[in-house]
Amino acid sequence: MVESEPSLKPKPRPIVRIGIVLISHSLLVSIICCTAGVVALLLLPVLAKNTYISENALMPGSAHPMLSSQDVSEANKFVQEITNSNLIPTGAGIGIPGLIAQHMEGLGAEVSYHKFHPELNKFHPLHFFSGPDHGKFQENWTCSSYGINAVGIIRAPRGDGKEAIVLLTPYNSVKISLGEALSLGIASSVFSLLTRVTWLAKDIIWLAADSQHGEYAAVEAWLRDYHTPLFGAEMCHESSNLYELKRSLVTGADVSDVFRRGGTMAAALVIKVADRSEEVERDTLTIFAEAANGQMPNLDLINVVNYLAVHGQGLRVKVEKLWSLHDSKWLKVLGETFQLIGKVARSLNPEWKFGMPVADYVEGTTTLASSLYRQALGVPTGSHGAFRDYQVDAITLEISPKYFPNNKGRKNEFLLRGGRLVEGVIRSVNNLLEKFHQSYFLYLLTSANKFVSVGVYMIAFALLVAPLPLVAASLYSDATKQDFSSDKDKPTLCSPSVDAISFKSWKWLHAAKTVFVVHIWSVIVALLPYFISQVPDCTPTSSLVLWILLSVFSLIFLRGILGSSFSIINVSQLQNKEWALLKSVTISAVFVGLCLMSVINFATAEIGALLIVPMCLMATPLISDVKGLSPRSLTRAACNLLLAFVGFPPTAYIISKGLLEGFGSVNGGDFWNWAESLWVWNSATYLYETYQLVHETTEYSLDSLSFTISISVQLVMNQSEKEILSARSLVGRWKATVSDSFQH
Structure with a gap:
């Protein structure tokens, strides 16, 4: 009798095969995507388009x-x-x-x-x-x-x-x-x-x-x-x-x-006139549009104001720039590089309109950085932000006049220009039969008449976060292969039971438990300022130190109660299997968090991706790297410590403020003041800072991060020894305040 040929396994679909190839080469794909994401972000000023009126009824x-x-x-x-x-x-x-x-x-x-x-x-x-x-x-x-x-x-x-x-x-x-x-x-x-x-x-x-x-x-x-x-009794009858x-x-x-x-x-139009004592070249109009959590008004409203101000009243229109980058040498070198590439591209094909002059690139980049920074803060740049909470398009028009102390004719001319500008904007909005909806709500400005739409700037973000699911799948695949190979080497008389297979398939729950514990800790960290802010006579530096110390103590206390997946695991096991599962689950959570944050506030997600994605890709157990004593492991440990130190929210804020404004003006309490402004304005960036701290803690494990936290605390402590000495007495007052709050 002829034996039947064994049935061939069906080939996976092309999309599945592409995914398998990408996962198997996740390291190379990660390097390419991250590099391309940074380059795409630097190319945004070059890819900016001129503004135009989308709604014809505005006229x-x-x-x-x-x-x-x-x-x-x-x-x-x-x-x-x-x-x-x-x-x-x-x-x-x-x-x-x-x-x-x-x-x-x-x-x-x-x-x-x-x-x-x-x-x-x-x-x-x-x-x-x-x-x-x-x-x-x-x-x-x-x-x-x-x-x-x-x-x-x-x-x-x-x-x-x-x-x-x-x-x-x-x-x-x-x-x-x-x-x-x-x-x-x-x-x-x-x-x-x-x-x-x-x-x-x-x-x-x-x-x-x-x-x-x-x-x-x-x-x-x-x-x-x-x-x-609101309908209620009058509070002041007397x-x-x-x-x-x-x-x-x-x-x-x-x-x-x-x-x-x-x-x-x-x-809504907010009209403001800047108080100036110096004489400027001509009347200047500055537009402020950012509202809470990076919300922006419809671009048509800005376009109408810009068109009428420039072509109707001859005003110079500008938006805010990040002046600390304006004189950067590396930015000019980058602009010269893009200008050279543009010349080469036009020599090959005159229709390729790529590149721009160096001066325009520097201006566009500083304006784009300012737009990205102000949206990422999530704090309104003026009283127009109150209108965006009710979905009303509003901007602030701040006019800077020429110097006219006693010139009545010049004052009348200024009032005439400003009045006719406001009249023209009102007349255009009066023509609308419906609310603004034709133009963009998601955009970044590179100048008053150039913008980058959501379809362009999302490319840079997508390239930055694309390696995260691939690396997470690769790590999980490696961990399951190790389980399979270890079970295959064991002598057995029968095939593995169903219970054993199901138990191995749920090994990732141990890592998920650790991530869940640290997320609970993040909620505690986010709520601590509510109690710290009620402590009387507490300076910003003392509040910051108290926040850090209580966060560390709460993490130790929470770990003692809920336990940790790492309590009975040695370093070699952690490096081979359990660490891979922990990193896979953490990277998956980071990917989901970044995607959700991009919906709430894209600018915050973009800046967060620049900090978190390299940290996620390079993170390894610090203890095992230090004990390895090889040049490669020590270099990797140094890079991870540097990333953890720079990515730690207080130090990241201090370093960025020092680079922008000078380190002489930096104080340890500045981070507390900044965080306080975020939670007062209900900015999602405040929650994102604690979220970033959570995943930094998980990436470097609960045991390894204590060294990094101690360095960061020491940096803040060195700012003011007197403030730190008084922080000890604040702990007692904080306990009393917490007890009173709970009783209330």
Whole structure:
């Protein structure tokens, strides 16, 4: 009888075979992808495109400006009246809010007053994603410390009251500056014009925000009451100063106690005039657009402002740059290299438009770095950020005028230019039949008229994180092969049982347990500042040291309770099998975390990938490398220590600030102040810092990282010995504070 041929195994699909090849050559693929990712990031200024108007209905510059010299003259008188109010003693007159309200009412607007109080804006872990803990007053607040916003509304003759455009002019009601008075003058001239026009289809809201407690707080309080009104008892029944103000501000004016509202906000413009004492070449407009967690307004709004400012009013438009990189020699060398490559490419094919002049590359890179840095911080760059919390497109227009101390003609010209710019932007937004949606919301600016879209800058991020799943799969494959080979060498009389196979397939749970334990520790680290911030008389340096010490103690305590996967494993086993599983699980968690963070704030994920990915790829057990005593192992241990030291959040911040601003201005408490600003603004970057610390701890194992942490703590301790000595006494006060908090 003819024996049947053994059945051939089916070949895997092409995509599976490609994956197997990439996993088997993960080291080479990692080097290529990381190098390509860094090069792609440096190429972003070269790949930037010119801005353009996506929404045809905007039609910027299609109509001639209607703002006249008469409007400017009236605005100039208003500015003079505002500046003269500084000479009046406090309480002698109706004050600046009264003057603004009188002017609004005289122009024919509906006037109302919005009272707000300074709120306690501190870190609260349970309210991190839902915003500040509203309703809590500052410790020393009084009824007389209320801020009063003046609000004027023009009802659109061609509208139905369902949409509105907001003009915001922050000012200090205690002592107003010349720049704040000029910004009020620009808004006044435009407001005066808009009360007479017939083409207006959206309501105009002029918010004169009282910024004596901070301009962001004033705008945020008004927006909160605009969208979510609160109904409750009045906190200050005995205080009659606000009611007297309402009666005496405008004689015979229709001032309502009811909070007046317009329609849904289509856009908002924050008008600011910079106080300058030096003479500049020409009037300059600086655009600020970054909001919380890297949110940006629709690019069309910036494009309209840039087009009208340059082509309509002849202003010089710029965005912020990272000036510390402007004079870098390596950046100029890089620009010269790209310029040379561009010349060679054009010589081969004239249609290849690659490369750019060195000066343009340096300008574009410094602007791109600033845009990336400001988005990564997650902190708004102005009061326009309060509007983005309500999905309203808003930007800040900061105009820097020429020096005109006593030149009335020059002041009128400046008010005319600024007013016509704001008029043109309002006219363009007024033409929209729907909200901004045509252009980009995810972009990076390289200049006022050039940008990098999300489809381009995601390439660099994708190349940086691409090696992580490949390396994780390769490590897991190697660990399972070791298990299979070790079981194959053992003498056995029968085939392995199903229980044994299933037990080996779940070996990765030991590594997952360690990663889970360290993630629990990260939650504790993120919550510790809530208790530390309540310790009285605690300086930033002492708070930072206390944070680090309590984090280390909590890690040791947590490990003692929950245990660790490394408690009964020697170094050789750790290096061969268990370490590979731990690194595989950790790298998988890092990959998922980076991808999630790229959705929340891409800039933070990009900078985090530059720090974490090399750390993940090069991490090995430090103890085994030190005991190896070979040049290769010692070099690898030195590189890992350097990466762990530089990647440790406090030292990374100190080093970056020292490189940007000089090490002479660096203090150990700067990191605490920076972290405090992050959690006050509910920035996801704060959570990402603890996340980075978690995976750094896991990568270098719980035993090996103690040496790195001790070095970092010593660096902070050397900043101020006196602060460290006082930190011991703070531990006792911290315990008492924690107990009081739990009792409360």
